[in-house]
Amino acid sequence: xxxxxxxxxxxxxxxxxxxxxxxxxxxxxxxxxxxxxxxxxxxxxxxxxxxxxxxxxxxxxxxxxxxxxxxxxxxxxxxxxxxxxxxxxxxxxxxxxxxxxxxxxxxxxxxxxxxxxxxxxxxxxxxxxxxxxxxxxxxxxxxxxxxxxxxxxxxxxxxxxxxxxxxxxxxxxxxxxxxxxxxxxxxxxxxxxxxxxxxxxxxxxxxxxxxxxxxxxxxxxxxxxxxxxxxxxxxxxxxxxxxxxxxxxxxxxxxxxxxxxxxxxxxxxxxxxxxxxxxxxxxxxxxxxxxxxxxxxxxxxxxxxxxxxxxxxxxxxxxxxxxxxxxxxxxxxxxxxxxxxxxxxxxxxxxxxxxxxxxxxxxxxxxxxxxxxxxxxxxxxxxxxxxxxxxxxxx
Amino acid sequence: xxxxxxxxxxxxxxxxxxxxxxxxxxxxxxxxxxxxxxxxxxxxxxxxxxxxxxxxxxxxxxxxxxxxxxxxxxxxxxxxxxxxxxxxxxxxxxxxxx
Numbered sequence: 232x233x234x235x236x237x238x239x240x241x242x243x244x245x246x247x248x249x250x251x252x253x254x255x256x257x258x259x260x261x262x263x264x265x266x267x268x269x270x271x272x273x274x275x276x277x278x279x280x281x282x283x284x285x286x287x288x289x290x291x292x293x294x295x296x297x298x299x300x301x302x303x304x305x306x307x308x309x310x311x312x313x314x315x316x317x318x319x320x321x322x323x324x325x326x327x328x329x330x331x332x333x334x335x336x337x338x339x340x341x342x343x344x345x346x347x348x349x350x351x352x353x354x355x356x357x358x359x360x361x362x363x364x365x366x367x368x369x370x371x372x373x374x375x376x377x378x379x380x381x382x383x384x385x386x387x388x389x390x391x392x393x394x395x396x397x398x399x400x401x402x403x404x405x406x407x408x409x410x411x412x413x414x415x416x417x418x419x420x421x422x423x424x425x426x427x428x429x430x431x432x433x434x435x436x437x438x439x440x441x442x443x444x445x446x447x448x449x450x451x452x453x454x455x456x457x458x459x460x461x462x463x464x465x466x467x468x469x470x471x472x473x474x475x476x477x478x479x480x481x482x483x484x485x486x487x488x489x490x491x492x493x494x495x496x497x498x499x500x501x502x503x504x505x506x507x508x509x510x511x512x513x514x515x516x517x518x519x520x521x522x523x524x525x526x527x528x529x530x531x532x533x534x535x536x537x538x539x540x541x542x543x544x545x546x547x548x549x550x551x552x553x554x555x556x557x558x559x560x561x562x563x564x565x566x567x568x569x570x571x572x573x574x575x576x577x578x579x580x581x582x583x584x585x586x587x588x589x590x591x592x593x594x595x596x597x598x599x600x601x602x603x604x605x606x607x608x609x610x611x612x613x614x615x616x617x618x619x620x621x622x623x624x625x626x
Numbered sequence: 627x628x629x630x631x632x633x634x635x636x637x638x639x640x641x642x643x644x645x646x647x648x649x650x651x652x653x654x655x656x657x658x659x660x661x662x663x664x665x666x667x668x669x670x671x672x673x674x675x676x677x678x679x680x681x682x683x684x685x686x687x688x689x690x691x692x693x694x695x696x697x698x699x700x701x702x703x704x705x706x707x708x709x710x711x712x713x714x715x716x717x718x719x720x721x722x723x724x
Contacts, residue, residue: 253674254670254674257671268697269697269699270696271676280697
């Protein structure tokens with residue numbers, strides 16, 4: 232028989248009863264509804280049985296009535312285990328302290344992570360967090376609510392547009408979304424805008440400062456166009472002159488353009504060579520021999536050699552040597568001149584910026600000599616002529 | 627229980643086809659193999675030893691003979707005996723033929 236319900240918790244004992252009238256005793260127990268089990272006759276006038284602890288203490292009157300004696304053989308269940316635990320108090324306190332320590336350590340803040348900050352330094356965020364009580368080895372139960380913390384941190388970090396504080400166990404994560412601050416303007420010295428070359432003004436727009444010249448004025452290089460000096464002589468004021476000035480500038484170009492143009496044409500013939508390259512050294516693997524072409528172009532391709540995830544310091548180099556033929560083409564004089572002019576125009580664009588515009592071009596002189604067309608051209612270019620010049624010695 | 631009442635009970639039980647052990651105080655004995663014996667409606671233990679056990683009933687006695695007899699569990703109405711049972715005898719039941 233198994234012990235009755237809660238038997239393990241209430242505790243039960245195996246007892247031995249000695250006496251003449253053990254059957255009578257059993258009948259008494261039955262009448263009082265005292266649960267017993269595994270009743271065994273061990274000897275004449277001697278019975279062993281199991282009984283739960285509370286009932287054991289109710290045995291006494293029946294024992295007296297029947298003249299029996301009782302002797303405990305074995306103890307089972309929780310009340311006795313507790314007694315055992317009491318004897319091993321050091322072990323139990325150790326176990327308890329271990330659990331307590333584990334709990335304590337897990338309720339500490341161990342790490343703080345700051346995410347999403349770019350212009351705000353992590354130190355700054357951590358300092359603000361420290362003021363709010365977020366720092367390593369802080370008790371998590373002493374921390375305020377995360378929402379409150381986010382608000383406080385947001386208030387402290389002025390250049391953040393949102394701050395989120397989340398706790399993941401022993402780790403605090405501070406998410407920061409920075410507000411986009413407009414770029415601070417560069418500090419400039421007070422200055423004038425002067426002409427970069429001799430020109431005729433076509434348009435002048437002064438954003439700051441005073442425009443001194445008017446459109447159609449002829450200006451010399453270095454002449455002040457927009458003045459940064461404002462105010463009267465009694466109360467002088469200097470500003471950073473700013474504005475856009477465009478003017479017409481003349482350029483004389485001497486152009487030489489050959490009558491025979493040479494062009495490279497691929498023939499489609501090619502030879503391949505491959506190498507293994509280690510550092511700067513190359514070892515040819517295939518495609519030995521002289522290149523059979525008189526004119527050629529080389530296309531080189533590099534490939535890293537890798538084994539699995541590992542990239543070796545080796546390189547696989549492939550060279551494609553392609554045959555090129557130079558085709559000569561005779562041109563008309565006019566055509567050659569046009570090509571020369573086109574070169575000159577792109578040169579102007581490259582030199583004077585994309586805003587430059589060729590207003591007029593005048594061929595001053597043209598002659599053909601030694602298979603070349605020689606041109607002298609005057610370009611009238613509208614371009615920006617602004618140049619900054621700091622104002623010195625203002626006092 | 628008076629004689630008339632008992633007769634009435636028996637008659638009702640017969641009428642409704644009820645088992646006898648429910649209506650009257652007779653024991654119900656179930657034997658499982660030769661190892662386990664359940665007795666319901668017993669009236670206490672008269673004698674108890676490893677080889678022989680006598681239980682008192684409302685009328686008469688039940689004698690169990692065997693070896694290594696153990697009372698596995700005992701409640702006011704029911705008893706469970708375990709061991710190697712060789713004999714179950716009933717003494718002094720009312721309806722026994724002489």
